[in-house]
Amino acid sequence: MEEYPEELRTPPVALACLVGCPDVHSLITAHLHSQQPPINAIALPDFSMISVIPPKKPPRDISDPIRGILRSDWLSKHRTRIPSVVAALFTSNHVSGDPAQWLQVCTDLENLNLVIKVCEFLHSNLCVLISILQPGQNTYLLNCMFVFNSVADVTSEDRMIALRKRAEVDSKNLIVFVPDDQLELIQSLSRLWTAFTDLANIYYRDEGRRIKVRLEKKSSSSMELNIRYCFKAAVYAEFRRDWLEALKLYEDAYHALREMVGTSTRMPPIQRLVEIKTIAEQLHFKMSTLLLHGGKVVEAIVWFRQHTANYRKLEGAPDVIFLHWEWLSRQHLVFAQLLETSSSDVLQVPSMVSVPAEKPTEWEFHPAYYYQLAASYLKEKNLSLEFAISMSEYVGPIDVSAESVVASVYFGQFARLLELEDTYIMQSLTDDEYVCYTLAEGKRLQDSSEIIALLKRSFEAYNNLKAERRAAYCGFQMAREYFLSNEF
Structure with a gap:
């Protein structure tokens, strides 16, 4: 599992953005991380830095060719760069200060709204949380409900109303908290987390609905796009902790992907199958994780059977059959690790799989x-690789061209990275070039130590289960592998 990116191995966590008042960022982010569900945050010290959020992409032109199924950076981008809610933080003296300070607040909000309209994280709904910091005052104000006794306080109330209207937010999302009063601070942070959670759920719900509308209307005949839409909608459901909907959408994507085998002609045959099996592996990993962490062990095992x-x-x-055995080995290894690490009391996922x-x-x-x-299939991979290398005309002592091959921007794809003047470009590989690359990589990497490690884990686990005959068999296989590796 360690070779999977972290954003795939762990459930999606909502992302917020804090802008302004950097002195309280650590206080707020620590509280957001400590809650269930936790919320991650991008902390920007001032409003001039809001432009670091990626701009919204233009709608896809239907004439544009489809180059892949899932972009490798999409999950990471939504977990680390595209927030679901923005909190604009101001100190009380800026809000109720002189006209120049008030003008600066208005300017910051206008710039924030302008950037939000072109940012990718808010396609339709403007979800901005305004938090007013009043250090040194024992006052807790929520929903713009204030009790004032002086003329100055009335002016402040007018300013707060004007601030809410200028920011175009609901009154419940205008929060005042006092950092130096412990009781008020705890209550304020709790309300802050609640507001963040509600607004984030609205965003992820609306984004999921927007994607599902495309699926329901069958707006695209492309199987690749349908799989992509199912995957994205499933991730948005995970953000909202709607495990049942996420599981259903991952399953829909998985079945649609299986139908692509033998029909898609977008890529050369060898690389096309590699991409399909890579995506299938990730979808199955997501489904297995949801089932196992929901205590649905039998259902997860049934899914694993179907998957393999x-x-x-x-x-x-035949030239790359060793990749198939490596893929099968990895499926068993990852499922074993999931069985070890799953906990039935983490999630509650209703059963969807018939036993x-x-x-x-x-x-x-x-x-x-x-x-x-997993060890057995990895051993089979080694045997197939040795035969493929012995029969191949491509692999020499050093294959320079293979050194420039890197993972593409889409999962399951590879490309050659070329330097062109002051920039780099990605060049697609032919199947022959891809075979050359995989053979060179296979020759460079040795799996004997990994086979021994897998057999050792199996040996120890069988011993713990008092399954002596199975443990003895694994021990024999380990000894044989040590012998073949000249490690007596």
Whole structure:
């Protein structure tokens, strides 16, 4: 699992943005992180830095070619760069100060609104939270409900109303809290987190609906786009902690992807199958994670059976059949790790998978079983790789062209990175070039130590289960691998 990006391995966490008053950023972010569900935050010290948020992309032209299924940076971007809500923070002396200070507040809000309209994180709804900081005053004000006794206070109330109208936010999202009063601070931070959570849920709900409308209207005949839309809508559902909807959408994407096998002609055959199996692996990982953390172990095992059965015979071209065995090995390794780390009391996911009459065997509930199979498939990969290298005319002592091959901007794709004057460009690979690259990488990397590590984990787990015969078999396989590696 460690080779998966963190944004795929962990559930999505809502992202907010704090602008202004940097002295209280650490206080607010620490509180947001400590809550359930937690909220991450981008902290910008002043309003001039709001432009760091990515601009909104123009609508996709239907004539544009589809170059891939899932962009590799989409998940990371929504977790670290595209906030669902913005909090504009001002001190009380700026709001109720002299005309020059008030003018600066108005200017900051206008600039913020202008940037938000062209930013990717707010397509339709403007969700801005205004927090007024009043250090040194024992006053807690919420929903713009104030009790004032002096003329100065009336003026402040007028300013607050004007501020809310200029920012175009609901009164409940105008919050005043006092940092130096512990009781008031705790209550204010709690209301702040509640407002963030509500606004973030609105954003992710609306974004999910916007994507689902495209699916329901069948606005695109492209299978790649339908898979992409299902995946994005599922992620937005995860942001809202709607695990059932997320699971259903991931399942829809998985089935649509399986239908692409043998029909898509967008890429050369070898690379097309690699991309499909990479996306299938990620979708299955998401579904398994939701099921296992919801305590649905039997359903997760059933899904794993179906997943491996769906792709077991899709070996691909003989030149790169070792990639298939490596893929199968990784499926078993990751599922074993998920079984070890899952906790049934984390999520509550209703069951969606019907359990077949042939229920899982006793061994299928134990990670040791999957570690053993992962080692077996990795051994098969090594044998296939050795044969492919011996039969290949591509692989020499050093393949310089393979050094320039990098992961593409889409999951499951690779490209050659070329330097052109002062910039870099990505050049697509032919299948022959891709085969050359994979053989060179396979020759460079040795799997013996990984096979031994997998067998050792299986050996130890079987011993803990008092399964002596299975443990002895794994021990024998370890000894054999040590012998073949000349490690006596």
